[in-house]
Each structure stands twice: as structure tokens, then as C-alpha cells.
Amino acid sequence: MELCLPDAASLPVGQARAFTWPGDSRAGGGFVVQHASGLVAFRNACPHWGVDLDMGLGGFYDPAIDRVYCRTHGALFVLPSGLCDEGPCVGESLEPLPLRVDGADVWVTVPDPPRDASDA
Numbered sequence: 001m002e003l004c005l006p007d008a009a010s011l012p013v014g015q016a017r018a019f020t021w022p023g024d025s026r027a028g029g030g031f032v033v034q035h036a037s038g039l040v041a042f043r044n045a046c047p048h049w050g051v052d053l054d055m056g057l058g059g060f061y062d063p064a065i066d067r068v069y070c071r072t073h074g075a076l077f078v079l080p081s082g083l084c085d086e087g088p089c090v091g092e093s094l095e096p097l098p099l100r101v102d103g104a105d106v107w108v109t110v111p112d113p114p115r116d117a118s119d120a
């Protein structure tokens with residue numbers, strides 16, 4: 001399903017925004033970053049332990065080192081690929097979420113919620 005992030009296309013370079021969606025199997029949601037290479041979106045899950053990168057505190061991207069970072073053990077991720085180049089999960093990647101820009105809004109494709117047994 002697609003999720004609308006109002007005005008996310010106008011985030012300043014270096015800024016990120018977290019988001020969640022109903023039925024997220026992990027509940028960690030995702031985040032977008034306005035990077036110099038363009039807008040990117042990922043699931044908010046570290047490939048090391050699967051925990052939220054930001055520990056619920058916000059803050060995903062450090063412009064001083066041009067990396068997304070994990071607060072738990074300090075893994076660093078290159079943009080726009082999301083590939084970890086330093087830390088305990090080197091060579092693994094963040095899970096990208098497809099996005100499209102429509103004016104000021106950003107639409108992110110997120111996993112569909114699990115089907116309820118009553119839907120079957």
C-alpha cells in the first residue's frame with residue numbers, strides 16, 4: 001500500500017522524517033531522508049539486530065559524516081544505497097522502501113498489513 005507523507009518533498013537536505021503505518025508487522029515504521037543524492041526511504045530497522053535505528057528518539061542521518069546511523073551499536077549506512085560500511089553489519093543493507101514525489105507530498109510504498117483470518 002502507499003502512504004502519503006505530506007510536504008516531505010520539501011524537507012531540507014540533511015533532514016529526516018519518521019513515519020509509521022497501520023498493521024506494520026514490526027511496528028518500527030520507516031523514515032525518509034532528504035539526501036544530496038535525492039530523497040530516499042527505508043524501513044526503520046537495523047540489519048544487525050532488527051531494532052529501530054533511532055531507538056524511538058528521532059534522528060537518523062548525520063550530515064557531518066554523511067551516513068545514516070544506528071544508535072544501538074553505531075552501524076553506519078551509505079546513502080542512497082543504505083549499505084552498511086562500518087559497524088557490526090558491514091555489507092548488509094537497510095531495507096529500501098519505494099517512493100514517488102507528487103508535488104510537495106511523498107508517497108511511500110510500504111508492506112501491506114497481514115490479512116486478518118476473517119478476510120480469508
Ligand code: FES
Nearest residue numbers: 046048070073075
Ligand atoms: S542493532 Fe544496529 S548496529 Fe547493532
